[in-house]
Amino acid sequence: MIRKEKKYGLEGRAYIATRSMLRMFRSKPVERQSKRSAQKRLRIAFIHNEKKVHTGTHTGAAQVNRLMTAALAKREVQVRNFYPRTQLIDAPVHLKGVANVLFFYSLLEHKEAILRHDIIQGTTYTPLPFLTFNVPVICHFGSTARGYLASTPRTSSLSQQEREVFKELQRLDIIPEFDLKTRRPIEDIADIEGLAAMRAAACIATSNKVRDELVSMDVPTNRIHVMHNAIEDYWFDSPSRDTLREPPHLVFLGRLGNDVFTLELKGLSRLVQFYRAFPDVPKTTVCMTTNSRLKNWLRVSFPKHYMYVNLRKDLIPGALAPLYGSILFLSSRYEGFSLSLVEGMSQGLVPIAFPVGVAPEIIRDGENGFLISSVEQAMVRAQELLNNEDKRLAMAASAKKTAGQFRSERIARDLEILYRRIKEDWHTPCSKK
Numbered sequence: 282m283i284r285k286e287k288k289y290g291l292e293g294r295a296y297i298a299t300r301s302m303l304r305m306f307r308s309k310p311v312e313r314q315s316k317r318s319a320q321k322r323l324r325i326a327f328i329h330n331e332k333k334v335h336t337g338t339h340t341g342a343a344q345v346n347r348l349m350t351a352a353l354a355k356r357e358v359q360v361r362n363f364y365p366r367t368q369l370i371d372a373p374v375h376l377k378g379v380a381n382v383l384f385f386y387s388l389l390e391h392k393e394a395i396l397r398h399d400i401i402q403g404t405t406y407t408p409l410p411f412l413t414f415n416v417p418v419i420c421h422f423g424s425t426a427r428g429y430l431a432s433t434p435r436t437s438s439l440s441q442q443e444r445e446v447f448k449e450l451q452r453l454d455i456i457p458e459f460d461l462k463t464r465r466p467i468e469d470i471a472d473i474e475g476l477a478a479m480r481a482a483a484c485i486a487t488s489n490k491v492r493d494e495l496v497s498m499d500v501p502t503n504r505i506h507v508m509h510n511a512i513e514d515y516w517f518d519s520p521s522r523d524t525l526r527e528p529p530h531l532v533f534l535g536r537l538g539n540d541v542f543t544l545e546l547k548g549l550s551r552l553v554q555f556y557r558a559f560p561d562v563p564k565t566t567v568c569m570t571t572n573s574r575l576k577n578w579l580r581v582s583f584p585k586h587y588m589y590v591n592l593r594k595d596l597i598p599g600a601l602a603p604l605y606g607s608i609l610f611l612s613s614r615y616e617g618f619s620l621s622l623v624e625g626m627s628q629g630l631v632p633i634a635f636p637v638g639v640a641p642e643i644i645r646d647g648e649n650g651f652l653i654s655s656v657e658q659a660m661v662r663a664q665e666l667l668n669n670e671d672k673r674l675a676m677a678a679s680a681k682k683t684a685g686q687f688r689s690e691r692i693a694r695d696l697e698i699l700y701r702r703i704k705e706d707w708h709t710p711c712s713k714k
Contacts (some may be wrong), residue, residue: 291619293472308472322356323700326395328388328403328411342404342423343621345510346595352693353513355689358700363388363395374462377468386410399704406477408469417482417707419699423510424487424617425494426471432615433639436460443550447541456541464542477539482703487618488639509639510618511692515595516627517685529667530587530607531556531564532630533596535621539572544625545669548612548635554656555610555663556583562667563587567597589657605629606677608663608672626650627684629677631666633659649679661689 300649309322329346350360351386367387373382385407388395392411395401401408405426412418433502450456475498478484480539485508486492491596537547544550556564563585570576576590589600610629611622615637623639626632632650634640651662666673 286661288491292505315612323362323400323697323704324398325353325358325700326398327360327362328385328395328407329362329402329665330384330404331409345584346404346511348511348513348689348693349696350590352689355690356692358696358697359630361394361398363391367522369459374463378466378473381407381466381470382406400700406437406473408481409473409477411482412477412521417703419483419485419703420474420477420481421485421612422474422478422487422491422495424615425491426467426474427498428491428494428615428617429546430464430467430471432531433542434547436541436551439550442554442608446550446553450575450578453574453578455572456544456576457665458495458541461540468681469543475500481582482707483699484697487546489637489642491617508692508695509687510620511689512620512623512627512684513595514689515686516598516624518598519691527603529609529673530604531559531562532601532604532607532661533564533566533568533608533609533612534601534630535567535613535619536607536624537572537575538567539570539575544575548614551612551656551659552610553582555659556586559663560584561645561665565589565600565607567592567600589663597624599626600632601625604630606674608633608666610659610663611635611640616640623684623687626680627687629681631673631676631680633662633666643683645679647676649676 327350329342346362348481350362353360359436365384365387368380368384385403386409389410392414395411396414396416398416400417400419402421403409404421404423406420408420418513436444439447447456447459451459477498478495479502484495485504485507486495487508487510488617489507495505496502504557522615533552535547536543537549538544559585564583565587566579567589568579569591572592576588580586580588589597592600607630608620609625609632611619611621611632611634613635614637616622617636619634619640622632622634623643626643626649632640632644633653634644634650635654636652640652646652646653650658653659653662666676
């Protein structure tokens with residue numbers, strides 16, 4: 282058999298000569314990956330409500346969802362977000378919980394698109410409409426409504442000192458009522474969360490505290506996966522502060538809310554007590570609230586007080602950077618995780634915190650912060666830090682180091698491992714519920 286030699290024109294011969302010469306400098310042959318051996322790209326449907334408390338300022342759940350989406354995309358996991366748009370009923374106050382649940386049923390109009398994904402993930406109960414279909418569902422619990430209810434007493438049950446704060450707020454028409462008229466909407470949500478958690482293929486708990494709450498709802502422990510939240514990379518990009526730019530401040534960072542229940546939950550009355558105990562110490566509050574009267578009242582209620590309200594999230598590290606070595610007070614009665622705690626520690630703030638959310642898991646008492654059980658104890662610890670600059674700066678450095686474990690690439694890696702495991706188990710015979 283005679284092999285016919287191919288003939289090339291001038292351009293073709295020049296191309297072949299150039300390619301041959303470049304190959305001489307190639308250090309290592311390119312290994313081509315077989316399409317069959319490559320892992321199939323995961324497709325995840327995220328269901329959540331992209332709720333904003335102010336222009337450009339998202340709630341904690343929305344921040345985490347946006348962060349997970351971006352981090353997973355870097356690992357070539359395809360994520361598509363689905364948001365409900367249609368409120369199905371205009372419900373009275375006592376049925377608001379039911380209305381919120383029905384809100385997510387409006388996503389059934391996108392059923393075909395959502396069911397084309399490998400896994401459906403939603404915040405707490407939000408993927409409820411898709412639990413009956415043949416696609417695994419993950420419920421992501423950053424907190425639980427049951428935890429809110431168990432941790433937040435009625436205003437009338439607070440100490441006299443704390444009640445006086447809320448009486449003052451009511452007298453100034455900052456809050457319309459001393460106590461919520463009904464907690465039924467939150468109770469309804471708590472029941473639905475329990476139902477969704479029981480029937481989901483898996484539940485993600487953002488702290489051991491949330492895991493214990495899911496266990497108390499009779500969710501099987503083998504379906505609960507503790508996976509801490511992460512914070513955005515820009516928290517780690519702020520310049521390091523080896524020396525103090527400012528005298529130490531008392532700092533509050535986080536959402537305060539607008540209604541009496543949320544203000545109790547976030548410990549506003551505790552914060553007021555704490556601030557008022559140190560009239561000569563400068564204070565910085567970085568908070569989220571849409572209650573303009575509350576904002577104006579806070580601004581003038583304490584001497585030496587600086588406030589940033591509804592500041593765009595990526596600008597907060599710059600506001601906190603000069604406060605390296607200051608004291609972060611976490612006043613909350615309940616947190617599922619507490620992004621604010623980790624964010625503050627990333628800027629070298631020393632936390633004094635009640636044992637909520639992830640605080641007991643990451644605060645080593647006296648080394649990178651303090652865990653306390655009362656406002657009075659918080660005052661003692663704060664005075665101790667104010668009196669000892671060397672200890673305060675050493676604890677600030679340790680707190681900053683601790684926060685480094687909450688980078689976004691970690692949560693993306695852990696999520697992808699969980700997704701692949703669930704997908705494999707789901708398609709194994711006899712593995713489905």
